[in-house]
Amino acid sequence: MIEPLLLTLKLATGTSIVLAAVGAPLAWALVKHRVPGRALWEAVLLLPLVLPPTVLGFYLLALLGDSGPLARYLGVRWAFTFEGILAASVLFNLPFALAAYRETFRAIPDDLLDTARTLGASRVRIARDVVLPLAWPGLLAGTVLVFAHSIGEFGVVLMVGGSIPGETRVLSIHLYELVQTLRFADAHRVAALTTALALALLLALRLTEHRWRSPTD
Amino acid sequence: MPHEPPTTARRARGRRAAPALMALLAALACAEERPASRPVVLLVAVASSLQGAIGEIEVEFERAHPGVDLRPTVLSSGAAHRQLLAGAPYQALVAADTIGPAALERAGRTEPGTRVAYARGGLALWLSNRLPGIDGRDGLAALASQRLHRLAIPNPEVAPYGRAALEVLQRAQSSGTQGTTIVRGEDAAHAAQLALAGADAALLPLSLALAPEMQRAGRAYPIPDSFYAPITHQLVLVRGASKHARAFHAFLTGTPGRRVLTRFGFRVP
Numbered sequence: 148m149i150e151p152l153l154l155t156l157k158l159a160t161g162t163s164i165v166l167a168a169v170g171a172p173l174a175w176a177l178v179k180h181r182v183p184g185r186a187l188w189e190a191v192l193l194l195p196l197v198l199p200p201t202v203l204g205f206y207l208l209a210l211l212g213d214s215g216p217l218a219r220y221l222g223v224r225w226a227f228t229f230e231g232i233l234a235a236s237v238l239f240n241l242p243f244a245l246a247a248y249r250e251t252f253r254a255i256p257d258d259l260l261d262t263a264r265t266l267g268a269s270r271v272r273i274a275r276d277v278v279l280p281l282a283w284p285g286l287l288a289g290t291v292l293v294f295a296h297s298i299g300e301f302g303v304v305l306m307v308g309g310s311i312p313g314e315t316r317v318l319s320i321h322l323y324e325l326v327q328t329l330r331f332a333d334a335h336r337v338a339a340l341t342t343a344l345a346l347a348l349l350l351a352l353r354l355t356e357h358r359w360r361s362p363t364d
Numbered sequence: 365m366p367h368e369p370p371t372t373a374r375r376a377r378g379r380r381a382a383p384a385l386m387a388l389l390a391a392l393a394c395a396e397e398r399p400a401s402r403p404v405v406l407l408v409a410v411a412s413s414l415q416g417a418i419g420e421i422e423v424e425f426e427r428a429h430p431g432v433d434l435r436p437t438v439l440s441s442g443a444a445h446r447q448l449l450a451g452a453p454y455q456a457l458v459a460a461d462t463i464g465p466a467a468l469e470r471a472g473r474t475e476p477g478t479r480v481a482y483a484r485g486g487l488a489l490w491l492s493n494r495l496p497g498i499d500g501r502d503g504l505a506a507l508a509s510q511r512l513h514r515l516a517i518p519n520p521e522v523a524p525y526g527r528a529a530l531e532v533l534q535r536a537q538s539s540g541t542q543g544t545t546i547v548r549g550e551d552a553a554h555a556a557q558l559a560l561a562g563a564d565a566a567l568l569p570l571s572l573a574l575a576p577e578m579q580r581a582g583r584a585y586p587i588p589d590s591f592y593a594p595i596t597h598q599l600v601l602v603r604g605a606s607k608h609a610r611a612f613h614a615f616l617t618g619t620p621g622r623r624v625l626t627r628f629g630f631r632v633p
Contacts, residue, residue, distance in 0.1 A: 312405075312435040312437065
């Protein structure tokens with residue numbers, strides 16, 4: 148049970164880091180810049196929330212598999228690897244991260260940014276001294292939510308990653324396999340561990356969020 | 365909106381809850397520990413009809429080959445075949461049919477000369493204890509019973525035992541199984557799970573129907589061979605398989621492997 152647990156935590160950590168790095172700028176662009184075809188972009192980025200995980204998994208497998216374009220032209224073989232399920236998890240969690248980040252950025256008044264710009268502040272300085280101090284509680288909350296949500300990852304991971312021990316067999320898949328093979332006693336332990344882990348995270352979030360205050364609250 | 369500062373009592377409670385949860389997590393994580401040494405990992409895909417036997421095969425193989433950590437992934441023969449074609453890193457396919465191994469061989473993805481039949485599987489009728497008083501000894505008569513409302517079978521599209529089950533059902537149709545709903549499990553293991561969860565009966569691999577969990581909840585009756593086409597199990601090594609995979613191949617087709625397989629209701633060549 149240690150190995151699937153560590154793998155789950157690794158997947159959740161990786162997903163959170165990638166999404167914080169990619170999702171936050173993306174959300175910023177969607178909120179604060181005039182992106183051509185914004186409605187379409189927003190709809191496309193929300194797709195993973197609505198699509199069945201099997202559809203997402205099917206496309207990803209076609210893309211990442213040995214006969215897919217990535218393998219053929221770039222030599223990237225990600226099906227049944229940790230990188231593959233990380234990519235799947237990032238895509239699957241993208242709508243959650245974007246929703247949280249967008250609300251956070253939307254709450255930053257445009258006047259404030261304009262003022263900073265008029266006073267001659269550089270983009271880096273605005274990001275560091277204006278945006279981050281105001282947005283970090285929202286960004287952190289969104290990222291923790293992504294982390295917690297990654298623990299529940301199942302359908303896409305199963306399709307893209309199979310159940311390779313030590314590589315793609317995360318807690319949820321391990322549990323599925325234990326149930327499949329009628330090992331109910333072990334299954335109960337894994338289910339309880341997963342529940343405890345999720346509860347601990349949500350509880351930690353709930354108990355600490357009052358300390359995450361941005362100066363505007 | 366200003367946030368009401370929490371009272372010291374609430375804070376203290378929060379501080380106590382977190383370590384308690386962490387301790388619970390740690391305790392659960394330690395409940396199923398593995399030895400710390402790092403032997404060579406050997407990944408194999410195993411058909412779900414072997415799920416009972418594979419545990420013992422793993423133990424005995426690792427005892428005979430101490431440096432090797434056999435890591436089986438249990439799935440339907442169809443899924444194993446599909447995953448291998450897509451590049452899954454298993455070194456051997458222990459299938460419940462000949463379709464996957466033959467297709468992989470045609471695709472040039474196997475080690476030449478390693479595709480062999482290692483077992484023949486039997487189909488069994490499993491009757492739940494919820495349904496007492498039906499005699500399963502004549503398989504077809506029990507299937508025709510009016511009291512059989514839900515019958516679980518593995519999915520015939522991907523599971524070899526599902527195809528055999530379908531054959532048996534087609535035979536029984538003449539004696540009438542109109543009132544029965546057929547519930548399809550994803551593979552043999554899923555069908556067994558459905559059977560435990562609420563079907564009255566199931567058509568399953570004998571090896572699965574004999575598993576302790578199934579025996580506790582019902583009883584199994586072998587279905588006569590003449591009712592379905594033989595279920596030949598083939599084994600093949602994937603191209604580039606290691607010497608450990610070859611050792612596994614030799615183990616499964618040799619005396620020790622055959623002994624375990626026989627114990628789980630398989631017939632060996």
